[in-house]
Amino acid sequence: MAIGTVKRNETRSKDRPNRAPIVVVKQAERKWKPNHRRVWEEAYGPIPKGYKTVFLDGNSLNFSITNLALVTDAEFLIMNEKHLISSDKQVTRSGIELARLLSKTHQIKRRKRKNERS
Known part of the structure; x- marks a missing residue:
């Protein structure tokens, strides 16, 4: 099936103004x-x-498993704030690694501040 093709039991969400379309599949x-x-x-x-x-390529209609990555909510927030999502897969992968580093650094700083207060 071609990228962006919608199957019979799928639909595109229309309530996402100014955002890329998302395809949803009927489960039940x-x-x-x-x-x-x-x-x-x-x-x-x-x-x-x-x-x-x-x-990874920013195309919400490309469902290839090689185009998907799993990130934490905190990493995703950092990626959006720092504009680390690109149309180039390699750049986005690097952005994920940078977001993980920044997230971990933030966690360590918070732990250190918490221990200083105790």
């Missing part, structure tokens, strides 16, 4: 799941709470 009656999450879970199992999948 009145239960829908984003297709990129379904693809990730088929390959690697359930996505833990506090994590999300990102599209």
Whole structure:
């Protein structure tokens, strides 16, 4: 199936103004799941709470498992704040690593400040 092709039991969400379309897949009656999450879970199992999948090339219609990465909510926030998501997969992968480093540095600083107060 070509990138961006919508299957019969899929739909594109229309309530996302100024954002890329997201494809959702029907799981059961009145239960829908984003297709990129379904693809990730088929390959690697359930996505833990506090994590999300990102599209490495920025194309929300490219569901290839090689185009998806799993990041924490904190890492995703850093990636958005620092503009570390690119249309180039390698640049986005580097952005993920930088976000992980910054997130870990922030955690260590918080722990250190907390221990100084105690």
